[in-house]
Amino acid sequence: MSRWRHYHTVWSVVVFTWVWAYIVRMGISPLLMSIKQELHLDYWMAGWLASAYFFAYTFAQLPSGYLGDRFGRKRLLLLGTAGIAVTSVLTGVAHTFATLFLARFFCGLFTGTYFGNDRPITSHFTPVEKMGMGQGITTCGMALGMGLGIALTGTLAAALGWRLVYALYALPVLAAGFFIWFFLREPPRYDAESGAGGSARAPGGGGGQAADEAAFSYLKVLTSGVVWRLALAGFCSMYLFWVLSTWAPAMFAEIGVTGLTQSSVYASLIGLAGVPGLLLSGMLSDKLAARGLGRKGTMAAEIGAMVIVMYLLGVALEQRWSVGPLVALIIVAGILMWSIFAPYYALVAELFPKRAIGTAFGFINTINFMASLVAPPVTGRIRDLTGSFAWGAYTACFVGVAGILLALSVTPAFRWRPEQPLRFTKGPERLPGSVAAP
Numbered sequence: 001m002s003r004w005r006h007y008h009t010v011w012s013v014v015v016f017t018w019v020w021a022y023i024v025r026m027g028i029s030p031l032l033m034s035i036k037q038e039l040h041l042d043y044w045m046a047g048w049l050a051s052a053y054f055f056a057y058t059f060a061q062l063p064s065g066y067l068g069d070r071f072g073r074k075r076l077l078l079l080g081t082a083g084i085a086v087t088s089v090l091t092g093v094a095h096t097f098a099t100l101f102l103a104r105f106f107c108g109l110f111t112g113t114y115f116g117n118d119r120p121i122t123s124h125f126t127p128v129e130k131m132g133m134g135q136g137i138t139t140c141g142m143a144l145g146m147g148l149g150i151a152l153t154g155t156l157a158a159a160l161g162w163r164l165v166y167a168l169y170a171l172p173v174l175a176a177g178f179f180i181w182f183f184l185r186e187p188p189r190y191d192a193e194s195g196a197g198g199s200a201r202a203p204g205g206g207g208g209q210a211a212d213e214a215a216f217s218y219l220k221v222l223t224s225g226v227v228w229r230l231a232l233a234g235f236c237s238m239y240l241f242w243v244l245s246t247w248a249p250a251m252f253a254e255i256g257v258t259g260l261t262q263s264s265v266y267a268s269l270i271g272l273a274g275v276p277g278l279l280l281s282g283m284l285s286d287k288l289a290a291r292g293l294g295r296k297g298t299m300a301a302e303i304g305a306m307v308i309v310m311y312l313l314g315v316a317l318e319q320r321w322s323v324g325p326l327v328a329l330i331i332v333a334g335i336l337m338w339s340i341f342a343p344y345y346a347l348v349a350e351l352f353p354k355r356a357i358g359t360a361f362g363f364i365n366t367i368n369f370m371a372s373l374v375a376p377p378v379t380g381r382i383r384d385l386t387g388s389f390a391w392g393a394y395t396a397c398f399v400g401v402a403g404i405l406l407a408l409s410v411t412p413a414f415r416w417r418p419e420q421p422l423r424f425t426k427g428p429e430r431l432p433g434s435v436a437a438p
Contacts, residue, residue, distance in 0.1 A: 006185070007125040011134060013183050014118050015141035017081070017176040021111050022145020024088050024169050025053060026271070027153035028104065030249045030264035031162050039097050047380030050246045052101045054372035057108030061369065065116025065362020066218070069355065073117035074186045081177035083110025085170040092166035116362030123349040123357060124187035131349055132289065136282025136342035140275050143338045146245065147271025154249070154264025221356045222363055226422060229409050230351075231367035234344060236403025237303050238371035240310055240396045241337045244270055246376040248330060251313075251389050255320055266327055273331045274338025281339035285346055289418070295343040295350075297416040300407040302343075306336040307400035314393030347410075351421055 028035075028050060036046040068076045087107035094100035118138070126134030156165045221227060244251075248267035257263045285298050313329050315321075345361075352360040379392035408414050 007127065007130075007134065009183050010122060010125045011137050013176075013179045014122055014138040015144070016179060017077075017118070018114070018138070018141030019145040019148065020169070020172045020176050021081075021084060021114060022142050022271075023149035023152065024084055024091075024107060024166075024173065025111065026146045026149030026245065027162075027166065027169070028053070028091075029246055030150050030154035030267065031157060032246075033250060033253065034157070034162065035100070039100075041097065043380040043384050044377060045097070047246070047377035049097065049101060049104070050376040051373050052104040053108035053111075054369055055108065056105045057112045058366055058369035058373060060109050060112025061116055061366040062359070062362040064113040065120075065358035065360070065365075068113075068117040068120065068362075069358040072186055073121055073358065074180060074184055076113040076117045077180050077184075078177055080110045080113030081173060081180060083107075083113075085173040085177070086110075088170045088173060089167050092163040115365045116358045119345060119349070119361045120354075120357045121184060121187055124354065125185075129290070130286065132285035132295070132342050132346040133279075133282040135345035135349065136278040136285075139338065139341045139345065140278050142341075143271045143274030143278060143334075145271065146274070147268040149268075150249070150271065151265050151268030154268075155261050158261050218356055218359055221352065221360055224422065226351065226411060227360060227363060228367075229406050230344075230348065231364045233299070233303075233403050233406035233410075234364060234368035235371050236399050236406065237306070237337075237340050237344075238368045239375045239399045239403075240303075240306055242372045242375040243310075243379050243392055243396045244313075244330070244333055244337070247379055247383075247389055247392070250383075251317060252323070252326065254317060254389060255323065255326060257323060266323070266330065269327065269331050270334040270337070273334030277335035277337075277339035278342050282342035282346075285343035289346075292418055293416050294418045295347040296407050296410045296419060298343040299340055299347070300404045302336055302340045303400055303403045303407060306333065306340070307397050307404070309333045309336060310393050310400065311397050314390040314397070317388055317393065318390035347419060351419060353421075353423065 032046050032050060035041070035049065036043070041049070064076055064080075084107060087103055087110060090103040091100065091107065094103045119135075122134055122138050123131070153162065153165055248270055249263040252263040252266050257266065281298065281302065285295050288298060289295055309329055309332050313326075313333065316326050316329060348360060348364060349357065375396070378395070379389065382392040382395060383389050410419060412419070
């Protein structure tokens with residue numbers, strides 16, 4: 001067994017932080033039906049309430065990643081953690097649709113500081129040969145947080161009331177802030193552009209590299225075809241993700257599971273099943289990358305499997321299958337939905353220069369989480385119009401197929417070969433010869 005290294009500490013802190021950020025985020029899901037009744041909302045309005053968090057979270061991604069690149073990542077994470085604690089309390093004391101919407105909105109704003117800064121910290125301290133595993137393990141915090149957020153909130157809310165539960169959640173969030181402050185190191189703001197996650201050193205020595213540093217363009221990162229294809233592929237996979245993450249408790253209610261605790265526990269399996277999915281996908285992605293096969297094929301295959309499961313879920317809802325088969329589909333869906341992120345985040349870490357990796361992660365996650373703004377209300381509207389969530393699941397299948405094609409189009413397009421790290425300067429984009437595809 002290998003010695004404990006600093007990257008193990010980084011992984012542990014990131015996992016704990018994401019667990020509680022996701023518990024605060026996803027706790028609203030099992031409460032939607034209760035809040036809907038309490039505030040006299042229809043499914044359309046309840047869907048918008050579920051999306052309130054993501055209006056701010058989504059558009060905080062790019063600026064927070066850029067600010068982390070420029071001014072330091074730990075301070076962004078600390079600011080975000082303090083904000084999550086405060087807005088968790090405010091969620092518990094909100095008594096109208098407007099105040100609850102605002103509390104969730106600002107919670108999303110503060111959580112938006114995380115992804116563009118914790119991913120670069122993870123990438124910097126994780127060994128290159130363990131990048132898929134590192135991204136997978138740290139993303140397990142999100143999966144665990146989703147599972148616990150749905151199950152724990154539903155169970156505690158049945159006993160204590162959901163308002164008190166949200167107030168209590170502020171305490172472990174503050175503990176996460178302490179761990180960030182005490183244990184995480186601030187990585188260098190501008191790494192030399194070499195090795196995994198960056199570009200190869202320019203031939204000719206330091207003078208060429210200095211010129212490239214001066215000519216570096218963040219705009220080239222944001223307008224690259226690669227970053228857009230990756231971002232849109234992520235949007236499609238996240239659409240499927242948020243259809244289930246938001247409406248799974250209501251789907252169980254649709255087939256006759258009426259108890260809040262029972263439906264919450266069933267729906268929580270989406271998150272808990274993601275842990276083995278992420279670990280296995282991370283290991284598989286690393287092994288395939290080491291053999292010169294790249295990572296996009298793994299990602300596309302996992303999206304394809306998720307499309308099949310989503311179609312079967314639609315059939316199950318339409319035909320009113322029993323609870324057992326629906327639970328089985330939810331477990332498989334959870335494994336597949338989360339497994340996509342291990343190769344996806346590792347690929348982003350390997351493609352983009354380290355000095356702009358926060359900007360790249362922030363931009364990609366901005367596009368990804370636009371799905372969280374669209375999927376809940378659109379699926380809710382489909383439910384209002386058809387009387388079933390089945391057609392919401394079928395609609396998600398079409399979005400997933402588009403995601404497969406976009407993932408496979410990443411250079412080298414539709415070939416299972418190593419993806420080539422990019423260099424972004426104000427002149428023509430160049431690829432380092434040392435990583436050319438065989």
